[in-house]
Amino acid sequence: MAxxxxxxxxxxxxxxxxxxxxxxxxxxxxxxxxMNYEExxxxxxxxxxxxxxxxxxxxxxKILHYGQSVFEGMKAYRTLDGQIQLFRPQKNWERLNKSHAxxxxxxxxxxxxxxxxERLILVDQDWIPEEQGTSLYVRPFVFATEPxxxxxxxxxxxxxxxxxxxxxxxxxxxxxxxxxxxSEFVRAVAGGVGNAxxxxxxxxxxxxxxxxxxxxFTQVLWLDGVHRKYIEEVGSMNVFFMIDGKVVTPxxxxxxxxxxxxxxxxxxxxxxxxxVEERTISIDELYEANRNGTLQExxxxxxxxxxxxxxxxxxxxxxxxxxxxxxxxxxxxxxDTLTGIQNGNVEDPFGWAxxxxx
Amino acid sequence: MAxxxxxxxxxxxxxxxxxxxxxxxxxxxxxxxxMNYEExxxxxxxxxxxxxxxxxxxxxxKILHYGQSVFEGMKAYRTLDGQIQLFRPQKNWERLNKSHAxxxxxxxxxxxxxxxxERLILVDQDWIPEEQGTSLYVRPFVFATEPxxxxxxxxxxxxxxxxxxxxxxxxxxxxxxxxxxxSEFVRAVAGGVGNAxxxxxxxxxxxxxxxxxxxxFTQVLWLDGVHRKYIEEVGSMNVFFMIDGKVVTPxxxxxxxxxxxxxxxxxxxxxxxxxVEERTISIDELYEANRNGTLQExxxxxxxxxxxxxxxxxxxxxxxxxxxxxxxxxxxxxxDTLTGIQNGNVEDPFGWAxxxxx
Numbered sequence: 001m002a003x004x005x006x007x008x009x010x011x012x013x014x015x016x017x018x019x020x021x022x023x024x025x026x027x028x029x030x031x032x033x034x035m036n037y038e039e040x041x042x043x044x045x046x047x048x049x050x051x052x053x054x055x056x057x058x059x060x061x062k063i064l065h066y067g068q069s070v071f072e073g074m075k076a077y078r079t080l081d082g083q084i085q086l087f088r089p090q091k092n093w094e095r096l097n098k099s100h101a102x103x104x105x106x107x108x109x110x111x112x113x114x115x116x117x118e119r120l121i122l123v124d125q126d127w128i129p130e131e132q133g134t135s136l137y138v139r140p141f142v143f144a145t146e147p148x149x150x151x152x153x154x155x156x157x158x159x160x161x162x163x164x165x166x167x168x169x170x171x172x173x174x175x176x177x178x179x180x181x182x183s184e185f186v187r188a189v190a191g192g193v194g195n196a197x198x199x200x201x202x203x204x205x206x207x208x209x210x211x212x213x214x215x216x217f218t219q220v221l222w223l224d225g226v227h228r229k230y231i232e233e234v235g236s237m238n239v240f241f242m243i244d245g246k247v248v249t250p251x252x253x254x255x256x257x258x259x260x261x262x263x264x265x266x267x268x269x270x271x272x273x274x275x276v277e278e279r280t281i282s283i284d285e286l287y288e289a290n291r292n293g294t295l296q297e298x299x300x301x302x303x304x305x306x307x308x309x310x311x312x313x314x315x316x317x318x319x320x321x322x323x324x325x326x327x328x329x330x331x332x333x334x335x336d337t338l339t340g341i342q343n344g345n346v347e348d349p350f351g352w353a354x355x356x357x358x
Numbered sequence: 359m360a361x362x363x364x365x366x367x368x369x370x371x372x373x374x375x376x377x378x379x380x381x382x383x384x385x386x387x388x389x390x391x392x393m394n395y396e397e398x399x400x401x402x403x404x405x406x407x408x409x410x411x412x413x414x415x416x417x418x419x420k421i422l423h424y425g426q427s428v429f430e431g432m433k434a435y436r437t438l439d440g441q442i443q444l445f446r447p448q449k450n451w452e453r454l455n456k457s458h459a460x461x462x463x464x465x466x467x468x469x470x471x472x473x474x475x476e477r478l479i480l481v482d483q484d485w486i487p488e489e490q491g492t493s494l495y496v497r498p499f500v501f502a503t504e505p506x507x508x509x510x511x512x513x514x515x516x517x518x519x520x521x522x523x524x525x526x527x528x529x530x531x532x533x534x535x536x537x538x539x540x541s542e543f544v545r546a547v548a549g550g551v552g553n554a555x556x557x558x559x560x561x562x563x564x565x566x567x568x569x570x571x572x573x574x575f576t577q578v579l580w581l582d583g584v585h586r587k588y589i590e591e592v593g594s595m596n597v598f599f600m601i602d603g604k605v606v607t608p609x610x611x612x613x614x615x616x617x618x619x620x621x622x623x624x625x626x627x628x629x630x631x632x633x634v635e636e637r638t639i640s641i642d643e644l645y646e647a648n649r650n651g652t653l654q655e656x657x658x659x660x661x662x663x664x665x666x667x668x669x670x671x672x673x674x675x676x677x678x679x680x681x682x683x684x685x686x687x688x689x690x691x692x693x694d695t696l697t698g699i700q701n702g703n704v705e706d707p708f709g710w711a712x713x714x715x716x
Contacts, residue, residue, distance in 0.1 A: 025508050054415060054416055056412040058412055059410070059412070063557075064501050066560035067560060067561035069561070104564040104565055149495070150381075151564075151594055185549050199561075200557060201425075204558060210511065226547075
């Protein structure tokens, strides 16, 4: 289906950073995609690729006061044979619209979003880094712009996609991280917006993360806000544990995000005939499994890090070391397979890879 | 203490709306206050009053992705003898900084904020409406601007104050509102950010409000996210009930906002020797009190509406009418006294009114 996406090319291309200086979300490409929503003009209009540029917002724009916003994250890879591919992008557009519904925001045409992304990436394809572990991070985001201070959903929005060449998420490679199990702060609770990818969830999580980092831990493990004992997420990732040969991850309970990497890991495990369960997992169960020697591996999953092995939990001053603090065998296999499928180096039996410009 | 606040006056003054067209947060004055925070430049700098104008933001600015933001609300009044006064503004600056601490944002100098506000209001004092029920609404807000996509607190912020002439909050006067008691959605939970005045809380609350409005109710009464039975807030207001001659309001439990109107109402009641208690209140207790005839009055409190009488609760299809659906005697007395102190028509034994430019 053809949409009228206009393209205005930049007159001044930026210089590209060296692959070893990329980091995460520090550099942006030459162009961006932008589209307006105005209820008074019939909805979404003026989809366009334009030079990367500042946005002009009225100081009363609702995003600045009432936080109505949704974002997504995905990665584009340059394959060895020179093609460009994305990983399950349709899932991101589906989730974007689920988040929109929760935040009282108007849905986006998923085909148009996909076409917009393809146009933008093709325009900026020279920015896709090719070194091991690098990719072009894609950040679609939508936010409220109507300049009214009444607390009600906005009648005007911007949908924007920006691109950022990124290095490996953890500079040191996929070494296991140390985790602080959070007892004071809560990320989200069922009935809230924890299952939507909205800005406020991330702002709310920063305090615990900063305090944990100050104590030398890499990330926070979130417990549920009701019983304060069931595992929710780790940092901004979903989390998996291998206990006695079986892989478990918290069930979607209304307060955790429905991760696309989470879903892919479960499909991969089933494909390998590794038993996997979605269910409630208490922090006590993990400590008990550790005591009886059945807690074998643990890892977080998310678009940015893909797979992040967990080496250590710390809960009420009791340290729990997982797998001798080394990356588990299954964790490594998942990481290698998923990143391999993502960058086109490993066969994709699931049809997850989507080639662009084909 | 003298701060170097510069003032740039507009060359083109806007025309002012008629008093009966004001509404809430629809019109803005000719000027705004703005100040930058950059960690790399030693913190807050360049405080200035400038013509009201759009803000330029990088598309990667953290507010648009991770929601780090705090706001406040207060009102300025023109008294009958021509003076300008605010209501307990120091409490707003204190709360702003409490919210900042929760959101990992750098504190603002409260004296500077107060001086900035005074300068701005004096520049735009012609905008203070004088009709009954009108005022100049003051909106200070602070948000993250650093253009980095890593999830971590920003090292750059903007602090802005805008002013909006507003009419009476409820166009129909202070008639009692009808309330939907919310059983599905949750506003906040202890350990989260419900006690901070941050954007994400308001985005999270919109869905329930829209659904309730669709059923013909004015506002939502929020229950706690853990037991789903204790009263939290009503809409974005604190809430009070008069039961058997005693006034009760939910205790500050970590998930509700510490309202300045809430505190003022409690002080006023104590001044009048009306018993007032901060404690947990279950929805069952309200229905039970209604059955035995002791539920006498109910009202919400907040800066925008000041006092909003509640005429009716609806919980699981069971309607509870309070005080025959009419505004209670005590509720009216509180409203008249508080708004009288705020606009300078009633004696202020508390020292709450702060005159500007004196």
